[in-house]
Amino acid sequence: MIPLQHFLFISAILFCLGLFAVITRKNAIQILMGIELMINASILNLVAFSRFDKVDNTGQMFALFIIVLAAAAVAVALVIIMNLYKRVKSIDPNQSDTLRG
Amino acid sequence: MVQLFTPYQLFCLALLAITAPFLSFILSLIFKKIAGALGILSIGISFISSLILFLGIWKKQTLHFAFHWIELGNVKIDVGILLNDLSVIMLLLISFIALLVHIYSVEYMRKDGLKYRYFAYLSLFCFAMLSVVIADNLFLLYAFWELVGFSSYLLIGFWFSKEKAVQANKKAFIMNRIGDVGFLIGLMVMLTQFHTLDLSALFGSENLISSSFVKNGIWVTPFNTLPSYWLTITGFCFFAGAMAKSAQFPLHTWLPDAMEGPTAVSSLIHAATMVAAGVFLLLRIAPLFxxxxxxxxxxxxxxxxxxxxxxxxxxxxxxxxxxxxxxxxxxxxxxxxxxxxxxxxxxxxxxxxxxxxxxxxxxxxxxxxxxxxxxxxxxxxxxxxxxxxxxxxxxxxxxxxxxxxxxxxxxxxxxxxxxxxxxxxxxxxxxxxxxxxxxxxxxxxxxxxxxxxxxxxxxxxxxxxxxxxxxxxxxxxxxxxxxxxxxxxxxxxxxxxxxxxxxxxxxxxxxxxxxxxxxxxxxxxxxxxxxxxxxxxxxxxxxxxxxxxxxxxxxxxxxxxxxxxxxxxxxxxxNQWYFNDFYDVFLMKIVLFKASVFNWFDHNIIDGFIHFLTDLVIWLSKISDWLDKHAIDGLVNGAAALVKRIGIWLRGMQSGKLQHYFIWMLLLFLSFMLFKIIV
Structure with a gap:
């Protein structure tokens, strides 16, 4: 049986990759992909925890929820990106800095 | 002989005689064109009233009308009119002479640009003088006495562009003031001794003067006693007042200088009005001396x-x-x-x-x-x-x-x-x-x-x-x-x-x-x-x-x-017995020397002290100013600068870039985690 630490390592690596993508990418789609990676890392965590905790499968339940929510979030995010593109003719998030203080 | 007028009517006539010139004084200043006519009309009214009064009162009766005016403790001062032989003869004389002088002045002043003012002053002068002779108490007499002095000042200095006339009217005024001080002191002594200034009470029949006497060096009146020399002093005080008005030595020097006024005015002042006032006062209070x-x-x-x-x-x-x-x-x-x-x-x-x-x-x-x-x-x-x-x-x-x-x-x-x-x-x-x-x-x-x-x-x-x-x-x-x-x-x-x-x-x-x-x-x-x-x-x-x-x-x-x-x-x-030179040399020197001493004192001691105080205050205010600028303002400005700097620094976070926000969030989260781990 694979120990929990391995799962956590994999998930941490995945999270860090996602985080790196979110911080560094110049493309909103790629940032979205980074976010998906981070979400999946956390799902992996939850699934791994639920494997070592078999009382009432809470981890799996949360994983399913998060998947659904992530799907919905991606849909919304894509729409936002499309609207953003319509407004500034670019999907580089650095281009749209109207909130700058 | 049958009385043509009742006492009340005579009283009204007396009032008319003095108010007519006063009204003319006011109206002349408003209706400048007809000032001369107004003056002659008013003094004419006065003359006619005086004539009727004279016929009604001379050798027949003495009329006295008074109203309450001032009441101070047990001293009562009335305002009223006293008409006796002396009053009516003076009224008649003054109004008659003044009438002639008014008529004469029409021609004499014909070319003067300020003719209306001349007639206004002349009316004021007549008003004052007529009031002096019918005032029923010494206080009222004193008031009009002063008005006579003031209006003579105006008339003597009528040609006010002439330097000599201005000097002359000042001289007349000051000389008269010296006498008036005496008059005022006399009034105060009388008030102390008799508790009244009413002429008929003091000098009329059953008068207070004759009921007072001097015994063993004490002047006794029904109200008060004083050492007997006060009687002499009072007499001298009143005499000093009369001396100034009637130009007696040593207060006579104003009168020759008063010739700077228009000749018609000199005539009025010298004949019937101002200088007569002094003698009139002496006659009114003669029993006192x-x-x-x-x-x-x-x-x-x-x-x-x-x-x-x-x-x-x-x-x-x-x-x-x-x-x-x-x-x-x-x-x-x-x-x-x-x-x-x-x-x-x-x-x-x-x-x-x-x-x-x-x-x-x-x-x-x-x-x-x-x-x-x-x-x-x-x-x-x-x-x-x-x-x-x-x-x-x-x-x-x-x-x-x-x-x-x-x-x-x-x-x-x-x-x-x-x-x-x-x-x-x-x-x-x-x-x-x-x-x-x-x-x-x-x-x-x-x-x-x-x-x-x-x-x-x-x-x-x-x-x-x-x-x-x-x-x-x-x-x-x-x-x-x-x-x-x-x-x-x-x-x-x-x-x-x-x-x-x-x-x-x-x-x-x-x-x-x-x-x-x-x-x-x-x-x-x-x-x-x-x-x-x-x-x-x-x-x-x-x-x-x-x-x-x-x-x-x-x-x-x-x-x-x-x-x-x-x-x-x-x-x-x-050189007029060198009186003017004497006054100029001695009295004026003394006065000027005193004035210069006081001037020095004022300049150096009083002003010095004040300047020292102001310097002190200025220094204090400078210190407080420095404190205000550097300590108080420094504190406030420092606080503001701090806030500004923090603001600028915090603003830097709001770069508008999505990923920066993200990094900040991450850092915040991480620092929170670190905080939780450490604490």
Whole structure:
């Protein structure tokens, strides 16, 4: 049986990759992909925890929820990106800095 | 005799007599065009009212109306009107003389741009003077007394662009103030002693003065007691007030200078109003004076009369001669009050008013006409200098005639009013000296000399102005200088006054004092028909006639030429006994020295202290300013700068870049985690 630490390592690596993508990418789609990676890392965590905790499968339940929510979030995010593109003719998030203080 | 008017109506008339000039004063300042007419109308109303009052009151009754005014503790001061013989004769005299002067002024001031102001002041002056004579208590009298002083100030300085006139009115005002202080002190003593200032209560029948007495060096009145010397002091105080108004030595120097005013004003001031006020006051409060004050009064009066007469001998200015003549005649009146012959004082006051007013108005005509001549021919000479006149009787016959009449009255020649009144005073002094005996015979001697001097100086003027040759054409080497009689505005008043110089108006027998109705109206003790009554007028007049002849020879015919110009007594007289110089040198020096000391003290000590204080305050404020700037403001600014810096730093986070926000979030989250781990 694979120990929990391995799962956590994999998930941490995945999270860090996602985080790196979110911080560094110049493309909103790629940032979205980074976010998906981070979400999946956390799902992996939850699934791994639920494997070592078999009382009432809470981890799996949360994983399913998060998947659904992530799907919905991606849909919304894509729409936002499309609207953003319509407004500034670019999907580089650095281009749209109207909130700058 | 049937009374035509009830007392109440008479009271209303008296009010009318004084309010008419006052209304005219106000209206003249508003309706400038008709100021002259208003003045004449108002004084005419006053004159008619005074005439009715005179007929209703003279020798018949005494009326007194009063209303409550001020009540201070147990002292009550009323405001009211007292009408007795003295009041009504003065009312009549003042309003009559003032009426004539008003009429005369219409022509005299015709070309003056500020004529309306002149008539307004004249009305104010008449109002004040009429009020003085009918005021029923000393306090009210004092108030109007001051108003007389003030309005004379306005009139003397009427030509305010002339430096000399301004100096003269200041001098008159200050001199009068000195006397007024005395009057005020006298009022206070009276108030302390009698608790009232009401004239009829003090001096009327059943009066307070006679119920007070001096015993063992204490002055006892029904209300209070004081050491007896206070009675003397009070007398002197009131006398000082009268001295300033009536121009007695040593407060006489204002009067010659007051000649700077218009001649008509000089005439009014000198004849019936201002200078008469002093004598009037003495007459009103005569019972108050004790022996010491009365004797002083005789001394001062006589000295003033003598001094002024000697000064008048040599003056070159026609108005100056008349001014000193006035001072001299006022001296006579004060002497009469001093020897307690008040009837003679009043009588002389009245007759003097007529002929002195006439002298001034006639002199005014001469000055006026010469002034016209000067303007017409563009000449430069002093129109008041006697040396520029001479022989004017041919060109101004009426003026010369009335001037001669007035001069005769002034020297007291028979048939004139002056004969009666002046000789009454002379006789009184002779009798007084006879009563006292010894050294007191010096008084009749000097008054006789003064009387002869009077004759000499006034006829000097007469002969220099109206007889001999007209000197002006020679002096200016021009031959066609002609002057003529003025219009009837000026002629009528002088002729009317000239008529009143005759003795018939004052006594049906112009040689007998007993038939003089004014004199008899005020007589208090019956005179013994002594030989003085015949002898004194006789020897005075015989010598006077001789002197007139002498002056005629000297000034009209030039047969006798006086060569005295370098003697000390000529210089003394010419320089008016050096009184002005004395006042300038000594009193003014002392005052100026004191003033400079106080000035130094003020500048160095008081100002020094103040400057030190201000410096202190400035230093303190500088310190506080520094503190404010650096400590308080520093704190506030520092706080603001800190906030600003934090703001700038925090603003840096709001880059508007999505990923930066993300990093910040991450950092925050991480630091929170770290915090949780450490703590």
């Amino acid at each position: 004790n022996e010491v004050v009365l004797t002083t009064m005789v001394c001062i009066g006589l000295f003033t009369a003598f001094m002024a007469a000697t000064i008048a001998l040599t003056q070159k200015d026609i108005k100056k001669v008349l001014a000193f003549s006035t001072i001299s005649q006022l001296g006579f009146m004060v002497v009469a009050v001093g020897v307690q012959d008040q009837a003679a004082a009043i009588f002389h006051l009245v007759t003097h008013a007529f002929f002195k007013c006439l002298l001034f108005l006639a002199a005014g005509i001469v000055i006026h006409e010469l002034h016209h001549l000067k303007e017409k021919h563009q000449l430069d000479f002093d129109e008041q200098d006697l040396n520029n006149m001479g022989g004017l009787r041919k060109q101004l016959p009426i003026t010369a005639l009335v001037f001669l009449l007035a001069a005769m009255a002034l020297s007291g020649l028979p048939f004139t009013s002056g004969y009666l009144s002046k000789d009454a005073i002379l006789v009184s002094i002779f009798e007084w000296a006879d009563l006292k005996g010894g050294v007191y015979w010096i008084f009749p001697l000097f008054i006789s000399i003064t009387s002869w001097l009077t004759t000499f100086y006034i006829f000097r003027v007469v002969f220099k102005v109206f007889f001999g040759e007209f000197r002006l054409p020679q002096l200016l080497s021009k031959s066609d200088l002609k002057i003529h009689e003025p219009s009837s505005w000026m002629r009528v008043p002088v002729v009317v006054l000239g008529v009143f110089c005759f003795g018939f108006f004052f006594a049906y027998n112009p040689f007998s004092l007993d038939s003089a109705w004014i004199y008899q109206g005020f007589i208090q003790q019956v005179h013994s028909e002594g030989f003085y009554h015949i002898l004194v007028p006789l020897y005075i007049n015989v010598l006077s006639l001789a002197l007139i002849f002498l002056t005629y020879q000297a000034y009209a015919n030039k047969k006798i030429i006086f060569n005295l110009e370098h003697t000390w007594f000529y210089q003394l007289s010419l």
